[in-house]
Amino acid sequence: MKNSDFLMERICRIYLGMYKTIDQLPFSGHHWLEHFLLEVVQLTLDDHKDECKFKSKKPVDICRTYLDFLNKLYPRWVADYRLEKSNDDNLLFDIKRENCSYSNFCLQLQKEDLPLFCIQLGSIQTILKIVLNENYSHSVKIDETGICHGNVLPSTQPKEEIVTREGHTLKLAGRKAILFPQEMYASMLMSIREHAPHALKHVLFDAGYQSGLHTIRKTKALYDDVEECLRFLFDALTNSGFGRVELDYLDPTIAKARIRCHDSFQVAVTNEFGQLYRSRQVICDLLRGVFTAYLSVLLNQDIICEEISCQSVGGDYCEFLALPSLWEKGSEEGARG
Numbered sequence: 001m002k003n004s005d006f007l008m009e010r011i012c013r014i015y016l017g018m019y020k021t022i023d024q025l026p027f028s029g030h031h032w033l034e035h036f037l038l039e040v041v042q043l044t045l046d047d048h049k050d051e052c053k054f055k056s057k058k059p060v061d062i063c064r065t066y067l068d069f070l071n072k073l074y075p076r077w078v079a080d081y082r083l084e085k086s087n088d089d090n091l092l093f094d095i096k097r098e099n100c101s102y103s104n105f106c107l108q109l110q111k112e113d114l115p116l117f118c119i120q121l122g123s124i125q126t127i128l129k130i131v132l133n134e135n136y137s138h139s140v141k142i143d144e145t146g147i148c149h150g151n152v153l154p155s156t157q158p159k160e161e162i163v164t165r166e167g168h169t170l171k172l173a174g175r176k177a178i179l180f181p182q183e184m185y186a187s188m189l190m191s192i193r194e195h196a197p198h199a200l201k202h203v204l205f206d207a208g209y210q211s212g213l214h215t216i217r218k219t220k221a222l223y224d225d226v227e228e229c230l231r232f233l234f235d236a237l238t239n240s241g242f243g244r245v246e247l248d249y250l251d252p253t254i255a256k257a258r259i260r261c262h263d264s265f266q267v268a269v270t271n272e273f274g275q276l277y278r279s280r281q282v283i284c285d286l287l288r289g290v291f292t293a294y295l296s297v298l299l300n301q302d303i304i305c306e307e308i309s310c311q312s313v314g315g316d317y318c319e320f321l322a323l324p325s326l327w328e329k330g331s332e333e334g335a336r337g
Helices: 003-022 032-047 059-073 103-111 119-132 182-195 197-220 226-239 265-273 285-299 325-329 332-336
Strands: 081-086 091-096 136-142 147-154 163-166 169-172 175-177 244-251 256-262 303-309 318-324
Touching (some): 032 119, 059 081, 119 136, 119 147, 197 226, 226 285, 256 285, 285 318, 318 325
Antiparallel strands (some): 091 147, 163 169, 244 256
């Protein structure tokens, strides 16, 4: 094996290790591989300022300038690109897998049934981000002949995370956040139960509601689609340790939703420190407040969210039903309908 082939194999292994590690990291990080590519491409451009100059702001011209530069700089490592078609919305590429230096990376992703990520097209969307300061995404399909058909297009998906870190400061939806152990949260609940047991349910709901309002007001502007926004927020809750939150059902036309949470952190507190309330009942009032805030803002009307099943009382998961608040005044039969 030639030294260059060995080096490329090691690079593919590094990318694979990073890719598989990302989903295991706390606080989301869905775009970390893209951020890594951004740094790699920017450093390469900084090292060769006089060799790669972008004279046009057209995406197709930027791509061709960048690919010509790479072919001169790394002739053995750049894939056999062919820019098939371009318009104002997207760029279509064909890449011969057999000539792609990162083919082993892609093959391993397929072998392990991982979502496909093309490093070559990832670098293309990165160069467009650097030159145009606009977000792009890519998709790729591989045909039976081994040709990768790629599409690079402007992205409506925000390139940010709900939970971020700036130096030593942790932020949630742009505001400073803190991370404390379950024991501290439990001690606060036990203190409220000791001194004001009648207020516990209301305190938890209102705390979730007020914090949820801040998050949804920041996030709503990033999404046109209600369901897409909710799924993004639920992924953020999951990655932040609240439990595995899923949107089971949503009908915006009647403002009705059903949400599930597996392994709620509030259930974990109850299992370890005892029941919060005098009688056994559903207990995830903080999550109920968060969901109420999310849906009230997204659906632009008052929503009531109730927990109808909880793991703390034997349920397979915690389940929440959200309806317009006026339904709360109707009969139980009407609510079920």
